[in-house]
Amino acid sequence: MEKKDLLYEGKAKILYLTEDPNLLVQVFKDDLSAFNGTKRGKFDGKGEVCNAIATYMFEYLENYHVPTHFVKKVSESEMVVKRLEMIPIEVVVRNVATATLAKTYNLEEGKVLKYPIVEYFLKDDRLGDPMINEHHAFAMGYATPEEMKMIGRIASKVNAIFKSFFDRRGLVLVDFKLEFGKHDKSLLIGDEISPDTCRIWDKKTNKKMDKDRFRYDMGGVDKVYRELYDRIVSAA
Ligand SMILES: Nc1ncnc2c1ncn2[C@@H]1O[C@H](COP(=O)(O)OP(=O)(O)OP(=O)(O)O)[C@@H](O)[C@H]1O
Ligand SMILES: [Mg+2]
Numbered sequence: 001m002e003k004k005d006l007l008y009e010g011k012a013k014i015l016y017l018t019e020d021p022n023l024l025v026q027v028f029k030d031d032l033s034a035f036n037g038t039k040r041g042k043f044d045g046k047g048e049v050c051n052a053i054a055t056y057m058f059e060y061l062e063n064y065h066v067p068t069h070f071v072k073k074v075s076e077s078e079m080v081v082k083r084l085e086m087i088p089i090e091v092v093v094r095n096v097a098t099a100t101l102a103k104t105y106n107l108e109e110g111k112v113l114k115y116p117i118v119e120y121f122l123k124d125d126r127l128g129d130p131m132i133n134e135h136h137a138f139a140m141g142y143a144t145p146e147e148m149k150m151i152g153r154i155a156s157k158v159n160a161i162f163k164s165f166f167d168r169r170g171l172v173l174v175d176f177k178l179e180f181g182k183h184d185k186s187l188l189i190g191d192e193i194s195p196d197t198c199r200i201w202d203k204k205t206n207k208k209m210d211k212d213r214f215r216y217d218m219g220g221v222d223k224v225y226r227e228l229y230d231r232i233v234s235a236a
Pocket of ligand 2: 010
């Protein structure tokens with residue numbers, strides 16, 4: 001599929017229009033960003049490894065009838081996706097306390113939560129992505145009550161699917177972020193699912209296998225992204 005005009009260039013991906021108004025090409029860049037874009041980095045091959053992981057994850061969700069924007073992988077760092085009207089809400093699901101959650105509620109880092117927590121954040125870097133609840137989302141017109149209900153359900157289902165997926169690979173799904181959008185009235189998962197958007201720890205050693213290595217200058221970010229890809233695919 002041929003790329004036409006640029007639609008949007010973000011920090012980690014670029015979206016291009018195509019000859020089909022319903023489809024976009026999503027290009028994964030080698031760039032890394034954290035803390036609302038204030039910290040930047042990159043490594044060679046990052047786009048390829050994230051595209052490969054996101055492809056695997058979206059195809060896996062298809063088997064469970066979870067609706068996503070994914071159509072097909074078309075090159076090492078590009079996938080075709082359905083064009084969405086994005087809902088500017090980041091949906092976070094947490095299984096283990098870490099980062100902001102641990103700090104805010106004074107929970108022990110690494111504490112396994114009794115029940116998964118679903119959180120919503122308004123996707124707005126200038127406001128620092130403030131936390132919102134369903135009522136903010138309805139009241140400010142970002143989504144309807146029905147859409148928020150569906151979003152919560154899909155996010156919980158994705159969590160259940162990937163929790164056991166990672167567990168079988170000796171990994172813990174600590175938390176992850178999803179973005180949703182609308183395509184012909186249906187609600188689909190958009191954006192990406194990758195080590196940029198998930199926290200994944202090794203079950204035995206608690207080694208961090210995700211973007212936290214970049215956020216907190218732990219080193220070896222390229223190595224763990226590739227190792228994660230190998231572990232995801234090898235247990236298939
Ligand atoms: N299928 C889609 N249709 C339209 N827009 C999409 C689709 N999937 C993802 N997007 C949007 O495309 C953009 C992808 O860019 P990217 O993730 O690089 O940057 P960002 O989200 O602006 O910044 P960051 O991820 O660093 O916070 C996001 O704004 C995302 O919401
Ligand atoms: Mg993004």
